[in-house]
Amino acid sequence: MDAFTTLNGLVAPLDRANVDTDQIIPKQYLKSIKRTGFGDYLFDAWRFLDQGTMGMTPNERQINREFSLNLPVYQGASILIARDNFGCGSSREHAVWALKEFGFRAVLAPSFADIFFGNCFKNGVLPIALPEEIIDDLFKRVTTGLTLSIDLRTQTLMDGEHVHIFQIDPALKEKMLTGMDDIDLTLAEAELIRSFEAGHRQRQPWLFRG
Amino acid sequence: MSSKPKTLYDKIWESHEVGRRSDGNSLLYVDLQLLHEVTSPQAFEGLQLAGRPLWRVDANLATPDHNVPTSGRALGFDGITDEVALEQVVTLDKNCKAFGVQQFEILDPRQGIVHVVGPEQGATMPGMTVVCGDSHTSTHGAFAALAQGIGTSEVEHVMATQCLVQNKAKNFAVIVTGALSEGVTAKDLVLAIIGRLGTAGATGHTIEYRGEAIRQLSMEGRMTLCNMSIEAGARAGLVAVDDTTINYIHGRPFAPKGELWNQAEDYWRTLVSDEGAVFDASITIDASTIAPQVSWGTSPEMVAGIDDVVPDPKDMKDGVQAESTERALTYMNLQPGQKITDIAVSRIFIGSCTNARIEDLRAAAAQIRGGKIASNVSEALVVPGSGLVKAQAEAEGLAQQFIDAGFQWRSAGCSMCLGMNPDQLGEGEHCASTSNRNFEGRQGYGGRTHLVSPAMAAAAAINGHFVDIRNSQHQEVEAG
Numbered sequence: 001m002d003a004f005t006t007l008n009g010l011v012a013p014l015d016r017a018n019v020d021t022d023q024i025i026p027k028q029y030l031k032s033i034k035r036t037g038f039g040d041y042l043f044d045a046w047r048f049l050d051q052g053t054m055g056m057t058p059n060e061r062q063i064n065r066e067f068s069l070n071l072p073v074y075q076g077a078s079i080l081i082a083r084d085n086f087g088c089g090s091s092r093e094h095a096v097w098a099l100k101e102f103g104f105r106a107v108l109a110p111s112f113a114d115i116f117f118g119n120c121f122k123n124g125v126l127p128i129a130l131p132e133e134i135i136d137d138l139f140k141r142v143t144t145g146l147t148l149s150i151d152l153r154t155q156t157l158m159d160g161e162h163v164h165i166f167q168i169d170p171a172l173k174e175k176m177l178t179g180m181d182d183i184d185l186t187l188a189e190a191e192l193i194r195s196f197e198a199g200h201r202q203r204q205p206w207l208f209r210g
Numbered sequence: 211m212s213s214k215p216k217t218l219y220d221k222i223w224e225s226h227e228v229g230r231r232s233d234g235n236s237l238l239y240v241d242l243q244l245l246h247e248v249t250s251p252q253a254f255e256g257l258q259l260a261g262r263p264l265w266r267v268d269a270n271l272a273t274p275d276h277n278v279p280t281s282g283r284a285l286g287f288d289g290i291t292d293e294v295a296l297e298q299v300v301t302l303d304k305n306c307k308a309f310g311v312q313q314f315e316i317l318d319p320r321q322g323i324v325h326v327v328g329p330e331q332g333a334t335m336p337g338m339t340v341v342c343g344d345s346h347t348s349t350h351g352a353f354a355a356l357a358q359g360i361g362t363s364e365v366e367h368v369m370a371t372q373c374l375v376q377n378k379a380k381n382f383a384v385i386v387t388g389a390l391s392e393g394v395t396a397k398d399l400v401l402a403i404i405g406r407l408g409t410a411g412a413t414g415h416t417i418e419y420r421g422e423a424i425r426q427l428s429m430e431g432r433m434t435l436c437n438m439s440i441e442a443g444a445r446a447g448l449v450a451v452d453d454t455t456i457n458y459i460h461g462r463p464f465a466p467k468g469e470l471w472n473q474a475e476d477y478w479r480t481l482v483s484d485e486g487a488v489f490d491a492s493i494t495i496d497a498s499t500i501a502p503q504v505s506w507g508t509s510p511e512m513v514a515g516i517d518d519v520v521p522d523p524k525d526m527k528d529g530v531q532a533e534s535t536e537r538a539l540t541y542m543n544l545q546p547g548q549k550i551t552d553i554a555v556s557r558i559f560i561g562s563c564t565n566a567r568i569e570d571l572r573a574a575a576a577q578i579r580g581g582k583i584a585s586n587v588s589e590a591l592v593v594p595g596s597g598l599v600k601a602q603a604e605a606e607g608l609a610q611q612f613i614d615a616g617f618q619w620r621s622a623g624c625s626m627c628l629g630m631n632p633d634q635l636g637e638g639e640h641c642a643s644t645s646n647r648n649f650e651g652r653q654g655y656g657g658r659t660h661l662v663s664p665a666m667a668a669a670a671a672i673n674g675h676f677v678d679i680r681n682s683q684h685q686e687v688e689a690g
């Protein structure tokens with residue numbers, strides 16, 4: 001996984017609450033058996049006016065010039081600001097793959113849905129939950145081309161002169177900073193798992209078919 | 211051991227906690243991983259690339275469901291015309307064979323929607339931890355199993371380690387007192403609950419559904435209820451074990467037999483929250499106040515009773531809520547104040563892991579009463595949740611009733627719940643759907659979904675618009 005330490009980037013807004021993963025990446029693009037190739041279809045029904053199919057490139061599409069991410073001022077943005085409950089709905093990790101491939105490495109919102117939140121950390125995309133007032137303020141100022149600096153080590157978000165401290169689970173922070181592989185980490189405890197498993201099999205033998 | 215009263219969630223959690231890390235996260239042992247074609251290929255590939263084996267082959271069970279066509283099933287793979295979809299279904303098949311995972315493949319009579327198949331086979335048992343790369347894994351909580359949807363990286367993690375790394379969620383009690391009225395089902399109940407809680411109302415929590423009304427629900431009803439827990443933001447939903455649970459599991463293919471059954475049953479009976487257990491949050495709802503529900507917007511919390519009207523954004527104090535309501539009404543092409551019964555539908559979808567079990571099909575068929583689908587309804591699909599549900603519905607004569615009324619009788623799969631296969635809603639079409647999500651474009655680009663119960667969907671098919679099925683039942687009693 002890609003590690004995440006600092007990010008200095010342009011901010012783009014998505015001013016809607018309860019953005020679900022069906023909007024982040026619609027189902028017609030989920031048929032791929034790969035982890036890549038989803039960025040072109042991020043927020044597909046909002047970025048484009050026509051109905052796309054897998055394999056089409058943005059050049060072949062009808063761009064929705066009014067949608068925030070298509071406005072010239074937000075081109076090249078790597079930080080997304082959003083509203084409450086971002087990433088609700090389907091568990092599809094494709095949503096995070098699409099955001100990342102499109103260029104977003106951090107999402108700032110008042111709250112996130114659980115599964116999406118977890119999926120972000122598996123892919124080096126940092127979700128930061130911030131108080132509503134701060135998000136509101138960022139939405140007000142984003143239109144003139146706002147850049148922010150995020151430093152995960154110090155858990156700070158630099159916004160011009162303002163510094164916001166954000167909260168993050170220490171384990172998730174460590175994982176992001178080092179980019180370490182979850183599976184390796186857990187397999188280091190293989191003995192513990194095996195001994196638990198043996199006891200579990202004794203207590204509830206009906207759970208084991210093999 | 212402390213004697214502090216525990217919730218059902220606490221009990222299942224504790225019995226699966228392999229260890230706790232210094233950072234506060236736990237390693238949680240997983241008993242069953244269900245697999246389908248959409249969220250598993252990248253996980254299998256990751257496993258292969260790293261040269262890792264499956265930790266426990268017998269803890270995995272697979273079936274293709276999202277992409278499979280619902281007509282021409284006898285053709286098997288050849289019936290899948292979309293090449294990319296075909297590759298996905300074939301990849302699942304190959305992976306299952308390569309890793310030795312049991313699969314109900316496309317032509318197996320037991321194939322179906324993964325969340326219908328697991329319980330039907332008795333593979334889902336009380337006290338288990340169940341995961342699947344699918345948010346509606348919460349369905350299995352009906353069996354007092356801790357069942358959670360996970361992302362693809364976690365699917366791979368469970369394949370390789372048999373564990374999840376997690377911190378414990380909080381306990382949320384949804385208490386439903388009284389009894390549901392005639393014509394009001396578990397689907398209406400869960401829609402009403404989501405309407406109350408909001409789509410993020412239970413984020414970070416595991417819900418336990420409690421109270422008289424829950425005890426009266428069948429297992430099918432409890433599955434419908436737990437299925438949509440994710441739509442309230444919950445990590446999982448649970449219902450405690452009782453006779454209904456035990457009777458449902460007994461005799462199913464994966465269920466323990468003989469002495470092992472007795473041993474299992476004794477343990478399962480302990481899977482209830484202790485008297486005095488503390489919940490971090492709770493709400494109480496009186497079941498008798500709930501009317502059949504219809505969603506009018508683009509989020510499952512946007513619901514109203516059948517006897518109600520579409521809300522007016524002008525009446526809303528919260529600015530963000532007013533704006534999302536307005537946006538939803540524009541997308542849905544509905545007017546503030548419009549009566550719910552005045553919403554016309556041109557498509558009907560009876561299916562999905564929420565409502566495609568036998569009881570759902572019986573309830574839907576009961577609304578036909580010799581009628582035909584309305585002239586403004588261009589297509590009405592009935593898609594059973596599994597091949598076995600399909601066979602049973604055919605044996606009970608339900609299939610023929612649907613066909614006679616003008617419904618299309620299809621083969622099992624997710625179908626128009628998300629429209630990854632050819633079953634899709636057209637732009638601007640209104641659909642009465644028994645599925646679980648009414649997000650923009652969920653059932654097809656530009657499609658307008660109204661979430662309802664199977665009985666409400668069938669009644670809408672016959673009438674061409676939503677009707678209060680409580681009234682029609684009343685009328686029938688008078689007429690009869």
Ligand code: SF4
Nearest residue numbers: 346562563624627628
């Ligand atoms: S029926 Fe719908 S919600 Fe259920 S698993 Fe299939 S796509 Fe997901």
